[in-house]
Amino acid sequence: MSEIQVRAAQAGEYGAVQAVFGGAMMFDPKPDELWQQLFEPDRALVATDGGQIIGTTRALTRELSVPGAVLDAAHVTGVGVQPTHRRRGVMSQLIGRQLREVPEAIAVLWASEPAIYGRFGYAAAAWGVEYTVDLHRVGPSNDRIRPGELGVLSVDEALKELPAILRRLQTQRSGVSGRSDLRWQARLQDKPDDRGGRTERRILVHRDETGSIDGYALWRGKMAWGPTGPASEVSVEELVAPELPAYKALWQHLLTMDLSAKLTYEYAAVDEPLQQLVTYPTALERRLGESLWLRVTDVQRALQQRRYATPLDVVLDVTDNLIESNTGRFRLTADGSSVRCERTDDPADLSLAVTELGATYLGGRSLSEFATTGRVAEHSPGILTHTTAAFGWPIAPVSIEVF
Ligand SMILES: CC(C)(COP(=O)(O)OP(=O)(O)OC[C@H]1O[C@@H](n2cnc3c(N)ncnc32)[C@H](O)[C@@H]1OP(=O)(O)O)[C@@H](O)C(=O)NCCC(=O)NCCS
Known part of the structure; x- marks a missing residue:
């Protein structure tokens, strides 16, 4: 049997690493300059067989909010082993070495399947709740929104305004990952291929009484018609509003979008305040899962x-x-x-x-x-x-x- 070697990746190997990960996860990676710049080769490990890369894992340098502090945390991603080489201990070698080598005191990841990572000492530390909201039943509070309170930003404006709001959320909640300028640029990219039949991404913001932006939502819509009339869908990708007035106004706007019947949001906390703000919390169909x-x-x-x-x-x-x-x-x-x-x-x-x-x-x-x-x-x-x-x-x- 051939011998598997594990080594650090090299700068030119982003494409090969992504090809193995895409092969393992069943997607075809597309070239992307920003994601390539975010590749940290010295923090990626590859397993090779006869010189060919057949397994990968990567760590990203990012901060994470934890109780009372914001720390460096190795953000582990890109774990994949080519289907021809599975169940021969390749992932075990990669993850074992990675955990022994990372300089940070904690490592975090999102798991594709909950059965994989417990054996390596990982545990689900944060639950996530996915909402599917029946907009005809949910009944949000109907506070008046001040003129000028809500608006939209371009990507360039958002790159200047949104980072400070995310940092404020990190002082409020644990489990929130920090973003460098480059990572913000990658986050706000909006390639037509990634829209899944939905609209361009809208960047909705809330302004406080002084005109400062204190909350935002990234969302998309999808026009649809049902047997009884309009049934469009609102997909909220991210909503960050550490202060209650911004949080309420953004949700109220999204939950009362004309022509819409359904809203989805995948990143609610178990104690998400929205549950207290709607008339029918049961209209927020909630699915609990492991997140971080x-x-x-x-x-x-x-x-x-x-x-x-x-x-x-x-x-x-x-x-x-x-x-x-x-x-x-x-x-x-x-x-x-x-x-x-x-x-x-x-x-x-x-x-x-x-x-x-x-x-x-x-x-x-x-x-x-x-x-x-x-x-x-x-x-x-x-x-x-x-x-x-x-x-x-x-x-x-x-x-x-x-x-
Ligand atoms: C998950 C994956 C990386 C495992 O790679 P691998 O090289 O086959 O893993 P190993 O051979 O080191 O397996 C180690 C142990 O984990 C178990 N294991 C591996 N993948 C598992 C899975 N998906 N579910 C449950 N157990 C799993 C193995 O059975 C083995 O158990 P054992 O020690 O009791 O025999 C690989 O199957 C893969 O690429 N899957 C698709 C992509 C993916 O899900 N990646 C994770 C992204 S978060």
Whole structure:
């Protein structure tokens, strides 16, 4: 049998890497200058067989909001193995090496299938909710919109205005990925081939009373007619409005679009405020799924980099089958202003695998949830409840973009 080699990608290999990923995911990659510029060859790994690339994984340099902070997080993407080479351990080699090499203390990804990444210590850390909204039933609140309150922007204007609003969302919610200028340009590209029969992308914005833009929605429409009349569809691709007046006005506008019967939105949080603002929340048909998966690659650094909801002093006994330096006991203390995480020989209060640390890192899942199935064990009475409260966070995490 031929021997598989794993190595870093080279600068000229973007096309070959995309071809393998496209082959694995069943799409035909098209040349794209902006996405090519975002390729970080030194952060991509390829598996080769006889010199041919047959497997890939990539890490993107991006920031992520976590409880009380915004951190560097390896954004893992482009994981694929050519169908002729599957189930021979190629992905395991690629992911294992990637996780041991990334300099960031956490890695995140969106999984095509939930069964793939748990074995590598990843866990779903944020749920996502897909809405399919029956616009005839939903009944949004009917507040008046001030003249000039809503408007549309060109892409050039949006490139100047929208980044600051996304950064504000990062201070409010965990799980939100940062975007460089180049990534914003790629995000706002609107190629006819990518529209799926829908209109051009509209960039709707809200202005506060001083005229400053404080919220936006990226959306498209699709004209349709049903047996009883107009039945157009509104697809909301992204809606970012950290302040309530902007949030309400943008949703009200989108939920009351003339001729429309249906609205879709794929990136709602489990505690999305929209549920409180409509008359019939059941008209928001909601489908829950895993969104952001998170893997702690450096336990000490990761636990020290986030903030905690209550003061804490706990010894965690952590196991990690892939990254040896993560295995052992760590004392984690937090007192509101500072956080420390240090190795210790003291007896453990809780024992758990690195997977459960990933699941609870964004504050959206609870340590107690995992104690019910034995994945977290309590050794000091009462400490589980206390640590669960400290790891939790008042606002649910959300990831608003598949990367
Ligand atoms: C998912 C994929 C990358 C796996 O590659 P691979 O080289 O076959 O994986 P490995 O041989 O290293 O598999 C390791 C283990 O994961 C399991 N596994 C792999 N893919 C799986 C899947 N889709 N669902 C469930 N288990 C899976 C294997 O059975 C194996 O289990 P074992 O250790 O108990 O035998 C490959 O099948 C692929 O390219 N799929 C399509 C693209 C895709 O979904 N990529 C992920 C994007 S997020």
